Amino acid sequence: MRLARRRLPARIVVVADRTLLTERARTLGLALRISDFSAKERTAPGSGALMVRHVPLAAPVAPGAPDPANSRYVLRTLEIAADGCLDGVFAAMVTAPVQKSVISDSGILFTGHTEFLAAHTGTPNVVMMLVGGDLRVALATTHVALKDVSRTLTRRGLEQTLTILRRDLVERFAIARPRIAVAGLNPHAGEAGHLGREEIEVIRPVLEKLRARGHELSGPLSADTLYNPRRLKNYDCVLAMYHDQGLPVLKYATFGSGVNVTLGLPIIRTSVDHGTALELAGTGKADAGSLIEAIKLAADLAARRARAAR
DSSP, X not given: OBOOOOOOSSOOEEEEXXXXXXXXXXXXXXXXXXXXXXXXXXXXXXXXXXXXEEOOOSSOOBTTBOOGGGHHHHHHHHHHHHHHHHHTSOSOEEEOOOOHXXXXXXXXXXXXXXXXXXXXXXXXXXXXXXXXXXXXXXXXXXXOOGGGHHHHOOHHHHHHHHHHHHHHHHHTTOOSSOEEEEEOSSGGGGTTTTTOSHXXXXXXXXXXXXXXXXXXXXEEEOHHHHTOHHHHTTOSEEEESSHHHHHHHHHHHHTTTOEEEEESSSSOEEEESSOOOGGGTTTTOOBOHHHHHHHHHHHHHHHHHHHHHO
């Protein structure tokens, strides 16, 4: 991992196995000093030691070869971080990528951090949004097979998504009147029903209902022209109907520096904009840019929340 020595705008606590971190640092030739985390100890950011909330691995690990036996360990780290946020011990959590297939191979149903954290915090509806540069892209559906997107997209679900999106843009990102561009599901936004009726029967009725409540919404718009830079400057966020309608555009523009944010949760959670890249594990060649940006954004959101609570 290419890391320059830098001062991050937060007190960082890593929830992981202490021995694993020490071994990897030794392999990569990194000087690492670990301090066991204590909620009572208020170490200043940049003190030189990595604070670790130790969680023991279930089985030894090799770089690039995740073991299903450690699936419970991975989920336990997420639970500890989320519970710490709920209890006020932590101000926010930042997640690294996980190999979803390995967790599923262990017999645990796992579709992603977003869904796991929603269930763990008892949050019925959440929204996945990626942020990169001046671009924000949220999703109406997330990790759903393409053949199931139309069935998954409902009026009620879309209304909930847009309500959460608008609220968090106001409260978390301090955008007083968010302007949201809503993509259609079908090519050419359905071409007046000739290429699909989801725009007519699902999307448009929801937009009209929410506009009557004061939401500034444009759409449904054809996704093939929506991401034109001249058009995007008129909006604060885009809502795409499915994963690969929205995220390839943002990742093309900002890959390696984008941030994934989960909206709707009672806690602040950000993450990287990429997957595990197992082929780079243990080589020292992975780029930490997105992780650094995720930490910065989490710190900004936490500071804004703290100011609002005063």
